[in-house]
Amino acid sequence: DVVLTQTPPTSSATIGQSVSISCRSSQSLLDSDGNTYLYWYLQRPSQSPQLLIYLVSKLGSGVPNRFSGSGSGTDFTLKISGVEAEDLGVYYCVQGTHDPPAFGGGTKLELK
Amino acid sequence: QVQLQQSGAELAKPGSSVKISCKASGYTFTSYYISWIKQTTGQGLEYIGYINTGSGGTNYNEKFKGKATLTVDKSSSTAFMQLSSLTPDDSAVYYCARGRVPLYWGQGVMVTVSS
Numbered sequence: 585d586v587v588l589t590q591t592p593p594t595s596s597a598t599i600g601q602s603v604s605i606s607c608r609s610s611q612s613l614l615d616s617d618g619n620t621y622l623y624w625y626l627q628r629p630s631q632s633p634q635l636l637i638y639l640v641s642k643l644g645s646g647v648p649n650r651f652s653g654s655g656s657g658t659d660f661t662l663k664i665s666g667v668e669a670e671d672l673g674v675y676y677c678v679q680g681t682h683d684p685p686a687f688g689g690g691t692k693l694e695l696k
Numbered sequence: 697q698v699q700l701q702q703s704g705a706e707l708a709k710p711g712s713s714v715k716i717s718c719k720a721s722g723y724t725f726t727s728y729y730i731s732w733i734k735q736t737t738g739q740g741l742e743y744i745g746y747i748n749t750g751s752g753g754t755n756y757n758e759k760f761k762g763k764a765t766l767t768v769d770k771s772s773s774t775a776f777m778q779l780s781s782l783t784p785d786d787s788a789v790y791y792c793a794r795g796r797v798p799l800y801w802g803q804g805v806m807v808t809v810s811s
Contacts, residue, residue: 585758623797632791632801633741676741680797684757685731687741 586611588677588688596696597667605691607660607677614657614681621680624653624662627690628673636675637662667693698722700792700802707808708782715778716805718792725773726750729796732766732777735804736788746796747775782809 587610597603613620624637635644637653640660650665664671672695677688703717718730731746745756747766754766763786765778779786787809794800 621797632804633798634801635799638799674740678797683755684743684745685797686743687733690740 585684586613586679586682586686588679588686590675590677590688590691592691593689594692594694596694598696599669600666601696602663602665603667603693604664605662605675605677605693607655607662607688609658609660609679611682612657613660613679620656622653622655622660623678623680624651625676625678626671626673627676628670631673633676664693669695698794698800700794700800702790702792702802702805705806705808707810710783710809710811712782713778713780714782714807715776716790716807718775718777718802720773720775720794723794725768726770728794730766730768730775731793731796731798732764733791733793733798733801734760734788735791744777744790749775779807782807784809 589608591606595603613622620640622640625633626636627633636647636651641653652663654661674690674692676690679686699721701719706714708714726749729746732744734742743757744760744764747754749768767776789804789806791804792802
């Protein structure tokens with residue numbers, strides 16, 4: 585099975601600071617159809633996860649454009665350009681290229 | 697709008713089974729798979745498996761084969777997950793979600809296994 589490794593496990597930021605989270609896959613996530621099925625989610629405290637980014641870099645509906653995703657193959661990055669208080673929580677990357685889908689271990693974003 | 701309404705919290709004894717439900721609304725139920733995810737307290741997310749809501753076909757994470765059984769009732773747009781031979785390690789929040797890759801999530805169901 586595919587293993588997704590996220591770093592760092594915890595990130596401390598001040599409001600307005602930019603942060604990046606890495607997600608590395610044990611196998612390439614490029615599908616034979618040409619798509620790369622890599623997603624990013626945010627789980628706020630006591631809430632269900634919500635989709636931020638799909639297909640590596642496409643913003644989910646209603647997601648602010650301070651979020652951006654990049655990467656290819658096995659290495660991916662989520663960047664938040666100017667953290668706001670509502671961005672605090674745990675971020676997960678998810679792959680859907682290989683069966684079964686798999687989650688990264690999560691990155692907790694907290695206030696410094 | 698898309699909604700997935702899950703059943704209420706469960707308290708179960710070791711060795712027993714529980715069956716939790718996930719009622720979908722706001723879209724055509726049989727057009728999307730339903731997936732199930734486990735989250736233990738303070739831990740991350742584990743993918744349990746998914747069900748084809750049209751055919752009933754299933755695909756399980758190896759770790760959950762024999763533990764989880766996924767079914768659907770198309771007439772009520774409801775998906776079910778039965779967890780069997782419960783142990784304290786099965787205590788967790790269980791989410792259903794729309795899609796093989798979960799895009800819309802239910803609110804989660806807390807299952808507590810304790811004697």
